[in-house]
Amino acid sequence: MSKNEIQDFGKNLQEIKELSQKLKEPLEEPFTTLYFDKEKNEKIKYKGGYIDNKYEGRGILYAYSGKIEYNGYFSNNEYNGFGNKYDYYDEKLEYEGFFTNGKKNGKGILYYYNSQQIYFNGIFDMDNYIEGILYDPNGNIIYEGIFTNNRPKEGKKLKLYNTHGNLYYEGDLLSGQYNGNGTLYEEDKYNYDYKKFSKFIGEFKNDKFDGFGKLYFGKYLFYEGNFSKNKFSDKGIIYYQNQKIYYDGEFENGLMKGKGIKYYTNGNIKITGTFSNDECIQGIYYNPDGIKIYEGEFKNGNPLKSKKIIIYDNDGDKIYEGEIHNGLYEGEGIEYCPILKDRIIYQGKFKNNLYELPDFDLIENKDKITIHNTKIVLLSQGDIPGKSCLFSRLLGCDFPEDTLATIGHDKGEIYYENKNKRYKLIIFDTAGRDRFLSISLKIAKPCMLALYLFDLNDSQGVSIDFIKEIKDVNNMKIYIVGNKLDLFSNFQKINKSYLEKNKNTIIEALQSNLVDKYFEISVKTGEGIDKLFHSIKYDSLKYLESINANSDKKDKENDIKKRKREKKEKCIIY
Ligand SMILES: Nc1nc2c(ncn2[C@@H]2O[C@H](COP(=O)(O)OP(=O)(O)OP(=O)(O)O)[C@@H](O)[C@H]2O)c(=O)[nH]1
Numbered sequence: 001m002s003k004n005e006i007q008d009f010g011k012n013l014q015e016i017k018e019l020s021q022k023l024k025e026p027l028e029e030p031f032t033t034l035y036f037d038k039e040k041n042e043k044i045k046y047k048g049g050y051i052d053n054k055y056e057g058r059g060i061l062y063a064y065s066g067k068i069e070y071n072g073y074f075s076n077n078e079y080n081g082f083g084n085k086y087d088y089y090d091e092k093l094e095y096e097g098f099f100t101n102g103k104k105n106g107k108g109i110l111y112y113y114n115s116q117q118i119y120f121n122g123i124f125d126m127d128n129y130i131e132g133i134l135y136d137p138n139g140n141i142i143y144e145g146i147f148t149n150n151r152p153k154e155g156k157k158l159k160l161y162n163t164h165g166n167l168y169y170e171g172d173l174l175s176g177q178y179n180g181n182g183t184l185y186e187e188d189k190y191n192y193d194y195k196k197f198s199k200f201i202g203e204f205k206n207d208k209f210d211g212f213g214k215l216y217f218g219k220y221l222f223y224e225g226n227f228s229k230n231k232f233s234d235k236g237i238i239y240y241q242n243q244k245i246y247y248d249g250e251f252e253n254g255l256m257k258g259k260g261i262k263y264y265t266n267g268n269i270k271i272t273g274t275f276s277n278d279e280c281i282q283g284i285y286y287n288p289d290g291i292k293i294y295e296g297e298f299k300n301g302n303p304l305k306s307k308k309i310i311i312y313d314n315d316g317d318k319i320y321e322g323e324i325h326n327g328l329y330e331g332e333g334i335e336y337c338p339i340l341k342d343r344i345i346y347q348g349k350f351k352n353n354l355y356e357l358p359d360f361d362l363i364e365n366k367d368k369i370t371i372h373n374t375k376i377v378l379l380s381q382g383d384i385p386g387k388s389c390l391f392s393r394l395l396g397c398d399f400p401e402d403t404l405a406t407i408g409h410d411k412g413e414i415y416y417e418n419k420n421k422r423y424k425l426i427i428f429d430t431a432g433r434d435r436f437l438s439i440s441l442k443i444a445k446p447c448m449l450a451l452y453l454f455d456l457n458d459s460q461g462v463s464i465d466f467i468k469e470i471k472d473v474n475n476m477k478i479y480i481v482g483n484k485l486d487l488f489s490n491f492q493k494i495n496k497s498y499l500e501k502n503k504n505t506i507i508e509a510l511q512s513n514l515v516d517k518y519f520e521i522s523v524k525t526g527e528g529i530d531k532l533f534h535s536i537k538y539d540s541l542k543y544l545e546s547i548n549a550n551s552d553k554k555d556k557e558n559d560i561k562k563r564k565r566e567k568k569e570k571c572i573i574y
């Protein structure tokens with residue numbers, strides 16, 4: 001139908017009302033009456049013309065509720081010609097007009113369900129509106145003209161309602177589709193990807209979200225940004241329900257892809273990096289307090305399964321760089337000193353969080369002796385930091401309830417295996433009181449490693465001078481070991497406030513290479529002991545490897561072996 005043939009819809013209305021009036025007249029006799037239940041003859045299903053078991057001519061069709069569903073003309077069992085169609089539940093008028101084979105076709109009027117005001121007055125083509133006037137629930141004209149897709153063909157800022165009077169779209173239309181700016185409400189139940197959405201405000205192209213827009217779930221803003229064919233695209237922001245930002249970054253095909261930042265609900269950054277398929281594949285992870293914890297490539301967004309990662313401690317210093325699997329150091333990696341920035345403790349292969357121990361051939365020296373033992377000493381100065389307790393624990397005993405001040409020294413032996421070879425570690429526990437120090441340093445003479453213990457809680461301070469004295473004994477390796485970590489809360493452990501007094505001295509000792517490693521342990525709870533023991537084994541084996549490769553050193557070791565045996569001995573086999 002062309003524009004200049006536009007109907008006078010006022011006439012349309014009048015004509016239809018007159019035809020409907022006629023339908024109020026009683027049916028002409030004779031007519032057939034049909035029942036829902038033939039036997040009981042109770043509920044009438046149909047009254048009217050009935051030929052060859054089909055509704056034919058004028059008739060009234062009833063719903064099982066007893067209400068009229070249709071009053072009008074039939075042909076071949078279907079609505080054909082003029083008729084009034086009602087809601088089968090409460091007999092509210094839905095449509096009055098012409099039908100063809102059960103479908104609205106030709107002139108007709110649709111009504112709002114609740115108010116029974118006119119919804120649409122115009123012309124239908126097999127149930128589709130093609131031309132006419134659309135009204136709002138208050139009787140105001142929304143649109144007058146041609147329709148496409150059952151919507152006005154073209155218009156700006158149109159408000160469209162469903163027949164229940166609910167607004168479902170407010171905006172621009174072109175070719176009967178949402179095109180331009182608009183707001184779509186969930187009432188439409190239109191076939192969109194985001195089924196849970198309650199409202200979209202933004203740009204449309206051919207019925208799809210396309211361009212900039214805001215998408216709401218329930219009453220909350222869920223997404224604000226660009227869309228392409230209904231999907232998040234280019235740049236956008238996803239919000240938490242509390243309306244804080246969850247993700248701010250790039251999208252492709254509805255998923256996070258490209259550069260982006262994820263946030264915690266407290267507003268702090270959680271991850272910044274590169275995303276793919278909604279997961280961060282490369283970037284930096286922060287804890288909720290804003291402290292950097294991981295940096296690298298994340299497998300399926302999981303930093304704990306990564307090929308290339310840097311792990312940071314709470315001061316933002318690197319503690320590990322390399323491969324990690326299920327949260328454990330596994331594969332090639334570098335471990336850094338926790339208190340001295342960029343100081344490498346170990347570089348090489350890791351398994352189960354621990355570094356791989358060296359393997360080498362044990363050689364007999366000229367006296368037919370295979371050197372497989374190393375000696376270490378526990379030292380402290382003045383303080384009673386728990387040397388004897390550590391000594392007991394290393395020898396496999398429980399944490400002792402009571403300890404006596406050590407007088408003189410104790411000696412213990414540990415056997416352990418590595419790559420099918422057996423090694424012995426001899427440990428000397430010494431007396432820490434000042435008056436015994438010169439004896440203790442003599443005990444240290446044959447040792448390749450000294451553990452300089454101090455009490456993290458009640459320290460008299462780590463002393464550079466004492467470290468130098470140890471070093472002067474035989475240039476041995478030194479670990480500084482802070483004990484009694486159990487006396488601190490998690491909070492204190494995170495900010496390491498207990499280290500303040502000694503941190504600079506320890507850093508100085510590490511930087512000047514007087515000291516090799518720094519550990520924090522609790523002999524009482526066992527925290528850090530495995531790591532310490534592993535490192536002792538590693539340095540012992542490295543030492544043995546070097547003396548096995550160097551006969552001079554072997555002989556020297558042999559001489560040391562021949563010295564007189566210490567009085568007290570304890571032994572453990574690992
Ligand atoms: N809370 C706590 N107390 C510990 C820990 N380790 C040792 N202690 C306590 O520290 C005190 C001293 O322990 P020792 O092992 O005798 O100290 P020491 O260094 O051998 O002392 P000397 O032999 O006198 O030089 C004891 O009361 C232990 O119970 C620990 O990890 N945590």
Ligand SMILES: [Mg+2]
Nearest residue numbers: 387388405406
């Ligand atoms: Mg002791």
